[in-house]
Amino acid sequence: MSAPVVSFTGVTFRYGLTRVLDGVTFDIAPGDSTCVIGPNGGGKTTLLRLILGLVEPRAGTIRVFGEPPDQACRLVGYVPQAIRYDPLFPVNARDIVLMGRLDRLRFGFFTRECREAAMEALAEVGLADRATTPFSDLSGGQRQRVLIARALATGAKLLLLDEPTANIDLTVEAQFLDSLDRLREKITIVLVTHDIDLISRLGDTVLCVNHKVHRHAVGDLKGDLLREIYSGELRLEHDRKTRHQHGDHSSCAHD
Amino acid sequence: MTEFFQGLGEFWEALRAPAAPLLRYALAAGLIASLTFGIVGGYVVTRRISYIAAAIAHSIFAGIGAAVFLERKFDLAWCTPLLGSIVAAILSALLIGWVSLRVREREDTVISAIWATGMAAGVLFLYFAPGPAVNAESFIFGDILITSRADLAVTALLGAIVLVTNVFFYHRLVGVCFDEEFVRLRGVNAGFLYLLLLCLIGLSVVLLVRLTGIILAIALLVLPAASAARLGRRLWSIMIIATGLSMLYSVAGLAFSYPTQTPTGPVVVLFAAAGYALALARKKAGR
Numbered sequence: 001m002s003a004p005v006v007s008f009t010g011v012t013f014r015y016g017l018t019r020v021l022d023g024v025t026f027d028i029a030p031g032d033s034t035c036v037i038g039p040n041g042g043g044k045t046t047l048l049r050l051i052l053g054l055v056e057p058r059a060g061t062i063r064v065f066g067e068p069p070d071q072a073c074r075l076v077g078y079v080p081q082a083i084r085y086d087p088l089f090p091v092n093a094r095d096i097v098l099m100g101r102l103d104r105l106r107f108g109f110f111t112r113e114c115r116e117a118a119m120e121a122l123a124e125v126g127l128a129d130r131a132t133t134p135f136s137d138l139s140g141g142q143r144q145r146v147l148i149a150r151a152l153a154t155g156a157k158l159l160l161l162d163e164p165t166a167n168i169d170l171t172v173e174a175q176f177l178d179s180l181d182r183l184r185e186k187i188t189i190v191l192v193t194h195d196i197d198l199i200s201r202l203g204d205t206v207l208c209v210n211h212k213v214h215r216h217a218v219g220d221l222k223g224d225l226l227r228e229i230y231s232g233e234l235r236l237e238h239d240r241k242t243r244h245q246h247g248d249h250s251s252c253a254h255d
Numbered sequence: 256m257t258e259f260f261q262g263l264g265e266f267w268e269a270l271r272a273p274a275a276p277l278l279r280y281a282l283a284a285g286l287i288a289s290l291t292f293g294i295v296g297g298y299v300v301t302r303r304i305s306y307i308a309a310a311i312a313h314s315i316f317a318g319i320g321a322a323v324f325l326e327r328k329f330d331l332a333w334c335t336p337l338l339g340s341i342v343a344a345i346l347s348a349l350l351i352g353w354v355s356l357r358v359r360e361r362e363d364t365v366i367s368a369i370w371a372t373g374m375a376a377g378v379l380f381l382y383f384a385p386g387p388a389v390n391a392e393s394f395i396f397g398d399i400l401i402t403s404r405a406d407l408a409v410t411a412l413l414g415a416i417v418l419v420t421n422v423f424f425y426h427r428l429v430g431v432c433f434d435e436e437f438v439r440l441r442g443v444n445a446g447f448l449y450l451l452l453l454c455l456i457g458l459s460v461v462l463l464v465r466l467t468g469i470i471l472a473i474a475l476l477v478l479p480a481a482s483a484a485r486l487g488r489r490l491w492s493i494m495i496i497a498t499g500l501s502m503l504y505s506v507a508g509l510a511f512s513y514p515t516q517t518p519t520g521p522v523v524v525l526f527a528a529a530g531y532a533l534a535l536a537r538k539k540a541g542r
Contacts, residue, residue: 052440073440080436089301089433090490099430103441108423134488154441 003066005030005158005188006051008213011060013046020046023060024213028205033189035199035218038209044192047209048160051190052078065157074103077151079161082143087136093146094131097121100153121149125179141176148179152187159183161191165198177201262514269513278513280402284410285505285523288462291417293498295459296480297490298452302432305477307453310366311347312460312472314373318343319394320380327385336394337409340464344457347373352450374469397468397520399509406465413458420455421494428452429490466505467520478527479504482534500530 004027013021020043028034036044049055050062053069064072077100100121101114110118122128125145130138138146144164151159164180165173180202183189193199199206199218206221208214269278299308322339325331347369354365381389393401402410421428430438431448439445456476463472483496508523 054436054440074442076440078437078440080434085434086301086303088484090484090488090493091429091433092489095429095489096433098426099433099437100441102427102430102438102443105426108425108427110426150437 002030004028004063005032005065006190007061007063008050009061011050011057011062013043013050013055013057019211021050021057021209021213022211025060026207026213026215028188028190030188032204033184033202034191034205034207035203036190036192036207036209037194037199042210044209045162047207047213048078048162048190048192051158051160052076074154075157077148077154077156077159079144079147079151079159079164081163081166082140082147085135085143087143089135092132092134093122093127093138093142093149094118096135096146097131097149097153100150117155118149118153121153122146124152124183125149126175141173145176145179148183152183156187158188158190161189161193163192163194165193165195259514263510266510266513276404277400277402278509280404280407281399281519282506282509284402284407284462285399285466285509286502287407287410287414288459288466289501289505290498291414291459291462292475292479292501293483293496294417294421294494295455296476296497296501297483297494298428298432299456299476300480300484301490301493302452304456305473306363307351307366308456308460308476309473310351310370310373311344311453311457312464312469313370314347315340315343315460315464316377316391316394316469317373317380318346318377320377320384323389324380324384337406337461337465340461341458343373344461345454348453348457349450352446352453356446356449393468394464395468395470396518397464397466397471399466399519402465410462410465413462417455417458420451424448424451425491432490467524471520471524474524475501475504475527478524478531482527482531485534485537500527504530 006028008024008026011021011024012019024047036047038044046055050057051064051069053064053071053073062069065075066072069076094115097118098110098114101110101117104111104114119128119131122131125148127142127145127149130142130146135143135146148159148161148164161180165176177198180189184202189202191198191202199221203218206216206218208216266278269275270282299305318339318341319336320339321343322334322336325339326334351362351366351369355362377394378391381391427438427443427448428451430443431445431452435445435449438448459476460472463475467475479500480493480497482500483493487493487496504523504526507526508519511517511526512519512522
């Protein structure tokens, strides 16, 4: 059996006196697509930040590709929500993707290899024809895909996505999911989401995070199980397409 | 109107007069410094940190005051206001950057403190400086027409430093301005780059204070770049357009203020403000 891509052993994390993660132990296998779900404040984003080495645990051990997270971060591509960026920032799609190669500049300039890698990454997410389009002119879904391309251009072996469909409309969501579908065959993916459609389509494994972590196969994820673990606290976006067709535009529903 | 055009003729003659180089120095300083304003203004506007540039500008007054005080008290001829302003600009840039990187939640408080403390310290240094009273007006409102050959050399040197640094660090600085956290995750020293950016802003502000004074400095850093941001779609193009606009405003300001005998700095700033208003109107008309 190959070594895990991510390994948490007895990891505890607190912000001040607030307990966020408590003695968490789990592994993520290579090539696995793992969806991280859980209530707000349960520790989902902290989990990603621990994998990235942006914060350090109070106790326990984290290994990413067998190394401490801060030493493995070059192998990890991080895709935050596109909404956090200034949409008017004067860069085009290719400029953003090239940021994934900032650690490989030569005398302050991108090499031809960097530019080719950026174009390949854009092609991978189906946006090669949008390379010179300003970031401000891209749709929410396209921006999100540009950020994925930026993560791919790093040469990452592990892709972390934080609520990738949270701010994109349904018309572009299908294209976005197609991009992710292609990627999961080549790369290990961990994504934080509230979108149950996304979980059923992309996930192999689900990590239910609420200070503790429970690992399940996607097929085992049932409403009863979720209620049992989280006492009804968990909120998931459920079947957005169906609700959209019925004119219900609320973003969340209790599972 | 006729008098004004007559004055423009005099301006042109004065530029060509071999015996009176000051106007030529002023024009050259304005043109060279415009390159700095265009480059650094691009970062300031897109990163939305004009308030930091304003704080650095005001902190420079402490450096100017300290330099005058030390020069007179201890007879240190090398301790010039320009040197004082460079030291103060770099120190305040590093302090603001350190606070921003380490204790982000107190950033606005520290920026305000540096802003006010710089002005207060400057006033007190000048008050206690031995000798005749110092005319602080030229520092507060600027006077490009007293540019010397040495000032011009320093302006060119600072401009060259900003230009070379920008060429070498452009992609990394753009990365830091767009997404500092991502740059850090790539193993690039984002903290150093942010401090470098603030130091570049500090050096530009030193040149600006010479031209427009402390109070109006921020206007010439922000307005041409903000106008350019409405015309250009990428940061490097915004920098080029902003440099061109800064040059235009500097020449127009000097050409207008010389025959009308009005202060150059405020005239330059008003030209820049008019340019920004036009850029806003053009964008709205284009929609």
